[in-house]
Amino acid sequence: MTRETNRHFKFDWITIVLFLILVGFGWMNILSASHIGDTIDYLDFTQPYGKQLLFISLTLLLIILILSLESKFYVRFSSVLYILSMVSMVGLFLFGKNVNGATAWYGIGGMTIQPSEFAKAATALAIAKHLSDLQIDLKNFKDQIKAFIIISIPALLILLQNDTGSALVYAAFIFVFYREGLPKVYLILGFSLTLITMSALKFGDVTTGIVATVIILTYHITRRKKPQILKTFSIILACLVLSFAVEFLYENILQIHQKDRISLWLRLEKDPAKIQEMQRDILYNLYESEKAISSGGLTGKGYLQGTRTTGKFVPEQHTDYIFSTVGEEWGFVGTAFVVIIFILLLLRILHLSELQKSQFSRVYGYSVAAILFFHFLINIGMVMGLIPTIGIPLPFFSYGGSGLWGFTILLFIFIKLDSNRINEW
Amino acid sequence: MRQFLLFFIIILVGITFIGRLFYLQVYSAEGHNILDDNAIRKVYDYPKRGFVYDRNKKLLVGNQPSYDVMVIPQEVKPLDTLEFCSLLKITKDQFKKTYKRAYNYSPRLPYVFLAHLSKEDYAVLQEKMRKYEGFYIQKRLLRDYQTSVAANVLGFIAEATPSQIASNPYYIMGDLIGKQGVELSYEEELRGIKGIKFIQKDRFNRDIGPYQNGEFDTIPQQGKDITITIDRTLQEYGELLMTNKRGGIVALEPKTGEILALVSAPSYDPNLLVGRKRSENYTKLYRDSIHLPLIDKSLLRVHEPGSPFKAIVALTALQEGVITPQTSLFCSGVYLYGRRGKMGCHCGGGNRDLILGISKSCNSYFANAYRKSLDIVSNSSKSMDIWSNHVKSFGLGEFLGTDLPIGKKGNIPDGAYYDKWYPDFKWVGSTVLSNAIGQGEILVTPIHLANMTAAIANRGFYYTPHIIKHIQGKEIDSKYTTPNYTTIDKKHFEPVIQGLFNVYENNGTAQHLKVPGIEICGKTGTSENFAIIEGKRTQLTDHSLFIAFAPKDDPKIAIAVFVENGYFGSRYAGRIASLMIEKYLKDEVSRTDLENWILTYSLEHEYQKPFSGKPFKINRQGGQETVSPEELKILKDKLKEI
Numbered sequence A: 001m002t003r004e005t006n007r008h009f010k011f012d013w014i015t016i017v018l019f020l021i022l023v024g025f026g027w028m029n030i031l032s033a034s035h036i037g038d039t040i041d042y043l044d045f046t047q048p049y050g051k052q053l054l055f056i057s058l059t060l061l062l063i064i065l066i067l068s069l070e071s072k073f074y075v076r077f078s079s080v081l082y083i084l085s086m087v088s089m090v091g092l093f094l095f096g097k098n099v100n101g102a103t104a105w106y107g108i109g110g111m112t113i114q115p116s117e118f119a120k121a122a123t124a125l126a127i128a129k130h131l132s133d134l135q136i137d138l139k140n141f142k143d144q145i146k147a148f149i150i151i152s153i154p155a156l157l158i159l160l161q162n163d164t165g166s167a168l169v170y171a172a173f174i175f176v177f178y179r180e181g182l183p184k185v186y187l188i189l190g191f192s193l194t195l196i197t198m199s200a201l202k203f204g205d206v207t208t209g210i211v212a213t214v215i216i217l218t219y220h221i222t223r224r225k226k227p228q229i230l231k232t233f234s235i236i237l238a239c240l241v242l243s244f245a246v247e248f249l250y251e252n253i254l255q256i257h258q259k260d261r262i263s264l265w266l267r268l269e270k271d272p273a274k275i276q277e278m279q280r281d282i283l284y285n286l287y288e289s290e291k292a293i294s295s296g297g298l299t300g301k302g303y304l305q306g307t308r309t310t311g312k313f314v315p316e317q318h319t320d321y322i323f324s325t326v327g328e329e330w331g332f333v334g335t336a337f338v339v340i341i342f343i344l345l346l347l348r349i350l351h352l353s354e355l356q357k358s359q360f361s362r363v364y365g366y367s368v369a370a371i372l373f374f375h376f377l378i379n380i381g382m383v384m385g386l387i388p389t390i391g392i393p394l395p396f397f398s399y400g401g402s403g404l405w406g407f408t409i410l411l412f413i414f415i416k417l418d419s420n421r422i423n424e425w
Numbered sequence B: 001m002r003q004f005l006l007f008f009i010i011i012l013v014g015i016t017f018i019g020r021l022f023y024l025q026v027y028s029a030e031g032h033n034i035l036d037d038n039a040i041r042k043v044y045d046y047p048k049r050g051f052v053y054d055r056n057k058k059l060l061v062g063n064q065p066s067y068d069v070m071v072i073p074q075e076v077k078p079l080d081t082l083e084f085c086s087l088l089k090i091t092k093d094q095f096k097k098t099y100k101r102a103y104n105y106s107p108r109l110p111y112v113f114l115a116h117l118s119k120e121d122y123a124v125l126q127e128k129m130r131k132y133e134g135f136y137i138q139k140r141l142l143r144d145y146q147t148s149v150a151a152n153v154l155g156f157i158a159e160a161t162p163s164q165i166a167s168n169p170y171y172i173m174g175d176l177i178g179k180q181g182v183e184l185s186y187e188e189e190l191r192g193i194k195g196i197k198f199i200q201k202d203r204f205n206r207d208i209g210p211y212q213n214g215e216f217d218t219i220p221q222q223g224k225d226i227t228i229t230i231d232r233t234l235q236e237y238g239e240l241l242m243t244n245k246r247g248g249i250v251a252l253e254p255k256t257g258e259i260l261a262l263v264s265a266p267s268y269d270p271n272l273l274v275g276r277k278r279s280e281n282y283t284k285l286y287r288d289s290i291h292l293p294l295i296d297k298s299l300l301r302v303h304e305p306g307s308p309f310k311a312i313v314a315l316t317a318l319q320e321g322v323i324t325p326q327t328s329l330f331c332s333g334v335y336l337y338g339r340r341g342k343m344g345c346h347c348g349g350g351n352r353d354l355i356l357g358i359s360k361s362c363n364s365y366f367a368n369a370y371r372k373s374l375d376i377v378s379n380s381s382k383s384m385d386i387w388s389n390h391v392k393s394f395g396l397g398e399f400l401g402t403d404l405p406i407g408k409k410g411n412i413p414d415g416a417y418y419d420k421w422y423p424d425f426k427w428v429g430s431t432v433l434s435n436a437i438g439q440g441e442i443l444v445t446p447i448h449l450a451n452m453t454a455a456i457a458n459r460g461f462y463y464t465p466h467i468i469k470h471i472q473g474k475e476i477d478s479k480y481t482t483p484n485y486t487t488i489d490k491k492h493f494e495p496v497i498q499g500l501f502n503v504y505e506n507n508g509t510a511q512h513l514k515v516p517g518i519e520i521c522g523k524t525g526t527s528e529n530f531a532i533i534e535g536k537r538t539q540l541t542d543h544s545l546f547i548a549f550a551p552k553d554d555p556k557i558a559i560a561v562f563v564e565n566g567y568f569g570s571r572y573a574g575r576i577a578s579l580m581i582e583k584y585l586k587d588e589v590s591r592t593d594l595e596n597w598i599l600t601y602s603l604e605h606e607y608q609k610p611f612s613g614k615p616f617k618i619n620r621q622g623g624q625e626t627v628s629p630e631e632l633k634i635l636k637d638k639l640k641e642i
Helices: A003-010 A013-034 A048-068 A071-076 A078-095 A115-132 A141-160 A164-179 A185-203 A205-222 A229-252 A256-265 A272-281 A284-295 A322-355 A359-383 A401-419 B005-027 B081-088 B092-105 B119-131 B162-167 B181-185 B187-191 B232-241 B278-287 B307-319 B354-360 B363-373 B380-392 B415-421 B429-437 B446-457 B490-502 B570-586 B592-600 B604-612 B629-641
Strands: A097-099 A102-108 A111-113 B040-045 B059-071 B111-117 B135-145 B157-159 B176-178 B195-201 B207-210 B226-228 B247-253 B258-265 B329-331 B334-337 B341-344 B350-352 B461-463 B468-471 B483-485 B521-533 B536-550 B557-563
Touching: A013 A048, A013 A322, A013 A401, A048 A401, A071 A078, A071 A401, A078 A102, A078 A115, A078 A141, A102 A115, A111 A401, A115 A141, A115 A164, A115 A359, A115 A401, A141 A164, A164 A185, A164 A359, A164 B005, A185 A205, A185 A229, A205 A229, A229 A256, A284 A322, A284 A359, A284 B005, A322 A359, A322 A401, A322 B005, A359 A401, A359 B005, B059 B119, B081 B092, B081 B111, B081 B119, B092 B111, B111 B119, B111 B135, B119 B135, B176 B181, B176 B187, B181 B187, B232 B247, B232 B258, B232 B570, B232 B592, B232 B629, B247 B446, B247 B570, B307 B354, B307 B363, B307 B380, B307 B429, B307 B446, B307 B490, B307 B521, B307 B536, B329 B363, B334 B363, B341 B363, B341 B429, B350 B354, B354 B363, B354 B490, B363 B429, B380 B415, B380 B429, B446 B461, B446 B490, B446 B536, B446 B557, B490 B521, B521 B570, B536 B570, B536 B604, B557 B570, B570 B592, B592 B629
Parallel strands: none
Antiparallel strands: A097 A102, A102 A111, B040 B195, B059 B111, B059 B135, B157 B176, B195 B207, B226 B468, B247 B258, B247 B557, B329 B350, B334 B341, B461 B483, B521 B536, B536 B557
16 A cells, blocks of 8 residues: 555544544434424524534534644644634623623624634643643642643633633643643542532531541541641641631622522432422423433434424523433433443543653643543533533534534544654654 | 543443433333323313113213313413403402312312303303413313103213222323213213323423324224113103102013113202202212112112012922922911911911912911921021022022122021021021011012012023113123023922912902003012111011012013002002003003002101101001192193103
């Protein structure tokens, strides 16, 4: 075989096939969730399914464009792309369009574009660039700070757009940092913080404070190294302060709908009548989506046959709640299939990342996996009621042009980088 | 380690998700049932309930439309209660109360908010109904009775009770179900199968079209029309004759076991249990503890059969060979037995053979025959078993197995029964002598007696009495077309039937009731009865009983009449039996004197006695009471209409 024909086969076809399955199956479900009546005109661009078909075809062009650029381009211009992306988000505060309380879109003609969807790829490139610098070591506090600043800028900008869910996605980079040498104390810190917060809300600040103190003291006494009394006591103090601060933060910082979601998730409300009312009113979406999923049973009601989908019982079903359509119409067989495809895709990306010879490609691949995983975890967890409601889309699956393109760019830059790993420069 | 953390977490999350999905969709899922899916509106289409015809194809029960206001509380939006209440003609309190009840029943299931709107109210309401979300009008068919009689046979329909709904998934709240009579017995045939339309709703509860193009919709299956064996004219006539009397008449066609008339008195007009006043009327009928109009006396009134039972005693004795038709006995007006036993006899005394014994209703003759029957084997208990089996072969002492939903067993004692009564005492025939004349422990209902008469008329077999004659497109149960044979040989019936025939002849107990041109065989009965009044066992006026069949050689009707406290057999029951037979066989009544007598006299005064709290006289001293001339005129007008 000549070198020329061989080129095409260097792309990782497994990843591409998994991507195509998700996009194709996703579109089928968008069609089901958004069609009205019995007539379906696939090219009706006023309907979500028609628009999504258009977005998908444009995505194919986008893929060709991404794959035809040199790998070096992404390495060289990563900083520029990052800055451009940040500027585009700042621009929202001047030219943005407000939809549903979030100022996250540019209106261009009849279309809207959401720059935060593209910022993920840009940030991943910037992080890859930063960490692959030979001078950088994440054990070094200064470098840690720089890395955290890179992810904090987009996160803050998105938070200011009033899109909390999308901002949270940047937390996923902690996995990347850890892989690249971030001391594990950060992971422990993050985990303890979450645990103390949840515990303080659920069991009260005093109980949490006492339990935390006991655990830390036990650890302090039983460990073999020379005890550092000052360190131990400062940790205990921090835990106590946090425990008592949680209530104040919960009451004063969070918005009402966020409080309700958390309160319901942690079962903070005791009155069953009130809980029921909350379930029906505040978490109407979740209530209906869980019902739709469980009504699907083992094999589902059949494609385009879901009664709750047809009746549009689940609001936003074609976007954030698309997984409930799968659940109702395809049953457990369908949902398990989607979960497995996602897991395969994520593991494949991780596996490929570990194979990379350049650190840039590895960090980037890891970032892709982490971001996709975070979306997958939050979206499906939310739709099933395992995680409090946070509105972020299911990659490749949910309706939305910006989202689809953002994820496609994210994934295919990695496929391009991966195709180059043999003839490293 | 660092490179495996995310791998590990991803796999863990994948397993957790699949586990949770399995729990949601497979483990805890109840499976999708469109009937329970609240995304699908179910619109029921009720079929026509089957019509009921009498044996001559005269319509007895048809249908009429009715409109119910239904509510699904979950779907109710705030509304102008004041206007709504004025449309429904109810008060606001009633509205609140009913709504609360509906909500407690179930927030998501339909509940009957107001039943049976009049056509006028419906017309006004229908136009404004769409303003009231969660409320809708359900059209139903109510029964439309073409007759004011036979309520006990026809029964009625009413809303299914919560327990009926729970036990049978076919019914939902507000559905009508047969509660008594043929409406209950033939509920499945009559009701048909309701049709369901499934309509897809959206989350604002708006209809957005048929669910899956109506693939699951069913069209209603019409109820089947049924023809019952009742002869409407005879039934109406019987009920008229029983006005102001209490008791029952059962007329059968011996050749088929078909019930020609099943009269229970006092009864009620079936039209009372239709429409909006239904529950009010029902309560009134239910609480009438003197007349018990809802109790079917022809099927449920257990009593001692009295003298008609002597025919069975005779047949048993003949079959066992303890007497022959020629066996004779001299009656001295009293039958002496044991050391001090005495049984009175009203036959007038003299030499009695079997035929005379029956026609004169001689107690002594049958006491003798009965005692001999209990001596056939040395052990009275075993003899009693043999005797008991013969008697039971006439359908006595057991449920008859009619296709009416109610019935009583009555009682025919056997050896074990008395062994239990007299554990330390060697009892013999004379110990239980009352059975010989149909008193003592023998208990029957009027339908038992009529069936026994039919078996005698058929000379040894009977068909299980039944009310169904024909079901549209379906065979009737073969149980009703298979004869049941008695244990008595055919040859023994002729002398007994001759005796029964002579009851109407010279010196017989019913000689004055003869109907010209019809050979009737009959038997009077007068049974003593007692009531406990203020703790004391008090004798009341005897019950009047009569059994008969005609014509003698080709029986077309067998009848049993039971009139409570009517005194001797031929006084009320005999007259009524003769009139019924003439009416059925000839269509015209020549014995208008009997007719007048029956309509003129009332027994209400007898029924008041036990409740009056005063001492009273019975039987001949009990006195006669006539109805007022106005009432008599009304009754006679009714008579002309039949």
